[in-house]
Amino acid sequence: MSDKCPVDHSAASSSSKCPVDHTAPASSADACPVDHSARSTWASLNLPHSSSSPPTPIPSSTPSLLSQDREIxxxxxxxSDASQAEGEHKWVYPSEAQFYAAMARKGHNPRANDMRVVVPIHNAVNERAWFDVMRWERGRGGEACGGVRLISFKGRPKDVSPKARVLSLLGYSLPFDRHDWIVDRCGTRVRYVIDFYTGSGPGASFYLDARPALDGWEGLITLHY
Structure with missing residues (x-):
């Protein structure tokens, strides 16, 4: 388990969307690597509002005031292919407006003002998760074909991983969310399990436990060698 940090959205242009039931169908090749089934949990985790001067609330009926900018x-x-434009070979994160719209559509009663905090947290946790995955992948041969790539992902907040279950029996807290990511290592697919835990400190504090799933030879080899 390591470090702090954090994690989802709707659709914008047809060229860069998240494949998770937003406002319009999207290509799975151009999206954010986060399933949105645990969105309400992420949004409720102690957002660090200022105690001295609370931010001016943005009316929930006017999400158009939220940023439409997206981060690659x-x-x-x-x-990927040679015809793709610059940036299209990367997964794309949601804008504040997309994140808000997706939460509202699923009945989570989001606060528009919170999006300024939730979206950067969401982006940062994905970057941290990928960093942890790449630590496992280092030296496994992915460099031979241009690097390891994320090909699919799924949120499984209700499915406790075997490791998390064992740790809970030893007195540790259960993770509040779980994602399964599948990466392509030069034609070999490897599944990773990422458990998300809340930190013990004040504010929005998280830590991740990312490791290869033990459901195939590649996962076993990556984990133990």
Missing amino acids: SSIPRGA
Whole structure:
């Protein structure tokens, strides 16, 4: 388990969307690597508002005031070709407006003002998760084909991983969210399990436990060698 940090959205242009039931169908090749089934949990985790001067609330009925800007991640997509424009070979994070719209559509009653905090946290946790995955992948041969790429992902907040279950029996807290990421290592697919835990400190504090899933030879080899 390591470090702090944090994690989702709707659709904007047809060229860069998240494949998780937003406002419009999107290509799975151009999206953010985060499933949105645990969105309400992320949004409720002690957002660090100022105690001296609370921010002026943005009316929930006017999400158009939220930023439409999106950030290109550092995470390579699992499919690319020579015709893609600059940035299209990376997964794309949601804008504040997209994140808000997706939460509202699922009935989570978001606060527009919180998006200024939640979205950067969401982006940072994905970057940290990819960093942890790449530590496992280092020296495994992905460099031979241009690097390891993320090809699919799934949020599984209700499915406790075996490791997390064992740790809970030893007195540790259960993770509040779980994602399964599948990466492509030069044609070999490897599944990673990422458990998300709340930190013990004040504010929005998180730490991750990312490791290869033990459901195949590649996962076993990556974990033990």
